[in-house]
Amino acid sequence: MDTQLINIPLTRQHKYRAWLFNKGCPGPFIRARVGDILEVEFTNKDEDGVAHNIDLHCVTGPGGGLYIYHCAAAPIPMHIANGMYGLVLVEPEEGLPPVDKEFYVMQSEFYTEPSLDDPKMLEYSYSDGLNENPQYIFFNGREGAITDNPLMAEIDQTIRIYFGNAGANLTSAFHIIGAIFDKVYREGGLISPPERGIATTTVPPGGATVVELKTVVPGTLTLVDHATSLSLKVPLDI
Ligand SMILES: [Cu+2]
The missing domain is CATH 2.60.40.420 (Cupredoxins -  blue copper proteins)
Structure with a gap:
């Protein structure tokens, strides 16, 4: 994953200089299953030199669930408000029931x-x-x-x-x-x-x-x- 500064069309009238994971708001949907090993390689391409990181709420969650990930560099609310978040799904070992x-x-x-x-x-x-x-x-x-x-x-x-x-x-x-x-x-x-x-x-x-x-x-x-x-x-x- 990487972080970049992107001017996004926030409203019909205005753009906003967002801080994004993989150019997306939200960032990529990460899908795993209990027992998987998740390797995350993270590159900061912020041209203004702001520090960023990634905090995955799933790191110690046993049994599976749907979790937020977000940038946790200070000040955290600013990094979240600028667009640095996404979801990580950890399916149970047997997987979720199929849907259409x-x-x-x-x-x-x-x-x-x-x-x-x-x-x-x-x-x-x-x-x-x-x-x-x-x-x-x-x-x-x-x-x-x-x-x-x-x-x-x-x-x-x-x-x-x-x-x-x-x-x-x-x-x-x-x-x-x-x-x-x-x-x-x-x-x-x-x-x-x-x-x-x-x-x-x-x-x-x-x-x-x-x-x-x-x-x-x-x-x-x-x-x-x-x-x-x-x-x-x-x-x-x-
Ligand atoms: Cu950040």
Whole structure:
């Protein structure tokens, strides 16, 4: 893996100088199985000379689960808010049951202020980061990431979503409009059996969940953070 500085189209109007794992926001989905040895080679290509690293929450988790990884160089909230996070799945030894479709979605906050040099650029806001006052909360790192490229499935398929909340600060009330989660592996734990028939599940910052649902009728299903006032305070990607 590597780290680079990339100007990403954060909103329809603005770019943001993001710090990314493998040019992605979120970074690559890492998939392993209990008993695997995970070798991570990490190169810092940050041309501004900022130090970066990788903190994989799965390092000592026995039995399998879905875990966040993120840059843990100081100040940590800045590195997370700049886009340095992803998910690592450690499947149980026997593997997860097969499904028809799998998707990778991550929520995170962006704390921004206009750049003094370029009105089309946004920069990280230290004060809003400290005050936990995000300007944007997005799925998959930018405005419209999912609405522009919808997650598609056919009728009568079983869908599994690997969902992570990078934070850096707010808890997600993860919900899908138009369906019920048939299975929720709470907080990404794969050792316990899944909960059944959940409408909204809590995903803390630094946490993840695995949810499954079945497509019953044709239509558009919408993923949201059901903390509804947030959609008035900041634009939510729905
Ligand atoms: Cu970093």
